[in-house]
Amino acid sequence: MATTLGFTTPSLIAATTGIVGSAWTSGAIASISLIGIPAYLSSPDTSAQIWATSYERGKNTMPKVAIAVALAYFYAAYDSHGRDAAGAWKGFLGAAGLVLVILPFTRAVMKPTNDSLHSIASGSSATPQIQSGGLLKKWSALNIIRSLFPLAGAALGFVTLLANATA
Structure with missing residues (x-):
């Protein structure tokens, strides 16, 4: 099979898809904290x-996106x-793992706040709605941390691609 920059064309497309996809995932996640939460407050x-x-x-979108991005890296x-x-x-492989970390991070670290x-x-808490601001700020900080995992995946994928590219 022909190679481009030392990679087969399908591999180059997959790596590029992984890099762009993980950067997009990071931005989509971070935007909720940077734009959404201040508006909600x-x-x-x-x-x-x-x-x-x-x-x-x-919840209905990001796990699917993360899995698709990881499959490209895989x-x-x-x-x-x-x-x-x-x-x-x-x-x-490391880049794929970094993208997928958002799934257990959400379940293990963010679950109590969620x-x-x-x-x-839902109105089933004794905490008044008006006092949710502190929880939203905590969630926002955790969400920013969560967004860094796919960003690190994009960086690792990009560095890997560049380090292994040959003319």
Whole structure:
């Protein structure tokens, strides 16, 4: 199979898709904290409900995007493995792992905050809606941390691609 920059064309497309996809994922996640949460906080009476709506949309979208991006990196790793003396496959595998970390991070680290906000949003919490601001700020900080994992995946994928490119 013909190669471009030392990679087969499908591998190059997969790596590029992984890099662009993980950078997009990071930005999409971070935008909720940087743009959404400040807007939600301007309506303290309904901020938890607005957050819950955004959360559901993200929950229904981002895991699928992360898995698709990771699959692109997995393909680049698989395709590079057999003829890769420099170990590019390890970098692509690491990039895939960094993108996928958002899934256990959400379940392990963010779950208590998510649960509290969902309780407030549904009205089943003793905490008044107006006091959800502190929880939203905590969630926002955790979400920014979560956004750094796919960003690191994009950086690792890019560095791996450049380090292993040959003319």
